[in-house]
Amino acid sequence: MLSRGGLRVVVDAPWFNKVITAVILVNAVTLGAETSPELLASYGDALHVVDRLALAAFVVELLLRFGAYGKSFFRDPWNWFDTVVVVITLLPAATGAFSVLRALRVLRVLRLVSVVPSMRRVVSALLTALPGMASITALLALVLYVSAVIATKLFGTVAPEYFGDLGDSLFTLFQVMTGEAWSEVARQVMEEKPFAWIFFVGYLVVTSFTVLNLFIAVAVTAMQSQMTEEHAEHDREEMAATMEILAEVRRLRADVEALRGKAQV
Known part of the structure; x- marks a missing residue:
């Protein structure tokens, strides 16, 4: 079990940020592919698995960052932004008037703004x-x-x-x-x-x-x-x-x- 200092070293490492960026980009591609009926019919199961894995990676990332910084995690507005985006996409898929919640999964792509320093600036x-x-x-x-x-x-x-x-x-x-x-x-x-x-x-x-x-x-x-x-x-x-x-x-x-x-x- 890593200590808080060890977790902080991990989440602040350049490779960790690059991995999360790669996951966001892959998830963006899969979300776009789901809009194509042909791709959805052929690779629907695979796209769903990739989407679930990406969401799990985002949840793990937030938990690691919270474990590394504790209460100070919420002092950074970008951490609030990431948390809200992930929580929205964690909501169960609904039908009818609430089916828009499933479409809101694409908000995860906006996490690139908080991950890429130039976009944050x-x-x-x-x-x-x-x-x-x-x-x-x-x-x-x-x-x-x-x-x-x-x-x-x-x-x-x-x-x-x-x-x-x-x-x-x-x-x-x-x-x-x-x-x-x-x-x-x-x-x-x-x-x-x-x-x-x-x-x-x-x-x-x-x-x-x-x-x-x-x-x-x-x-x-x-x-x-x-x-x-x-x-x-x-x-x-x-x-x-x-x-x-x-x-x-x-x-x-x-x-x-x-x-x-x-x-x-």
Whole structure:
């Protein structure tokens, strides 16, 4: 029976993380294969066995990590994420309204986010950027609403299928903002109102080229800040290790001087 320290050495070992990553990838392939009726008919039993083995591996992994870290296991939000995902997939398969629980097994693939450090950094950066993104989302919603009201009043009679009421205008302008077939909408309106291009071009410049790019800017800034913090933390750890080595060297020098003094006496 391994001690807590021994378990910690095992779960923190690079090979352990690689094994879990491999299990997640294999499970992702089997879950995708189960969506094919042909593969399910031919290899259904084998796919089911692999799925059960993968789930058992995830349960064992969580138990090992909990045994290694004890109560501190739940101090890491990623451990909570892994636990919730595995618990959801442990729920018995049901029928009817609860048959969706079986489909939720694919959530196990999301554990790659917690296993792969680079993915964890990206998700952490996105979570850090949420407050800034919320402000940009509010600004985008305000621009969309104002533009929809204007478009309904200007183009409601010209293109009622697109701008007949506020709801239609909101949906149409959201589609225009994504760049999906916006020229078709604009050209249909311009047949009756030739200067309508001014509205559409101005709206695209404000939303697609300005506001939406702010999302990218906020996300990139958050990732850069996180990388800077990680580098600073790494530098602090290296500095602490260096200071510890220097302190040890000073202690050794003092011991050598003391031994020399005794030898001279």
